[in-house]
Amino acid sequence: MTKRKPAKIKTTAVPDRSPGATLGHEARILANALQTSIGRAWGDEGAPTVPAVTDPAWAEWFKTLNVGSLKVPVGYLAWAVAILRQIPDRDDRPQGRPPDPAIKQAEVFTEALPVIEAARFVAATEDWKAREKAREKAEALAASQGKARPVEKEPSKGELEERAQQLEERSKYIAKKLYERRGKGDIPKQK
Helix, strand or coil: CCCCCCCCCCCCCCCCCECCECHHHHHHHHHHHHHHHHHHHHHHHCCCCCCCCCCCHHHHHHHHCCHHHCCCCHHHHHHHHHHHHHCCCCCCCCCCCCCCHHHHHHHHHCCCCCHHHHHHHHHHHHHHHHHHHHHHHHHHHHHHCCCCCCCCCCCCHHHHHHHHHHHHHHHHHHHHHHHHHHCCCCCCCCC
16 A cells, blocks of 8 residues: 655745844744743743644633733844744645546546546546647647648557557556545556
8 A cells, every 4th residue: 555645734935034044043042032031930840831722722821821920021022023024924725736637537437437447437538638639729720820621640550559558557547546535545456
């Protein structure tokens, strides 16, 4: 079974504020300075661990804060605001690449056909559409140049074999992706 690579966390490129120091480096320096400053307010225990904003424990942690009792230098806060303002807002983007439309089409056909047959049908349909589009393009070009409609020649045996091999490779790719989507791993060996 093929292992999927874990999805990379999407990031947004952010310009640096200071020459010679990345924004991340500057943020780490500020975090250390704030931790030292805030740590004094908590004494020997140090600052508590801050849960992620999406964690239900974050709301409880936030309620326990006694912000008025903390003495944090205003300069650190201004620096934090300057760094945070540098980070642009971004729209949420979908993870990864969009799925191949052929895989979606083949998925519909698997309701009535075995997976490999659905994949072959979709691959053959794609090939037919591509050849039709090329033929229409050739006809349009000939018409724009005032030439007669191009005569289609019969493909040679080698061209037919090459096309059949390409169709079978595309079919296997589509079938493999369908099996991966279903969580069934690789394509079963054919008899």
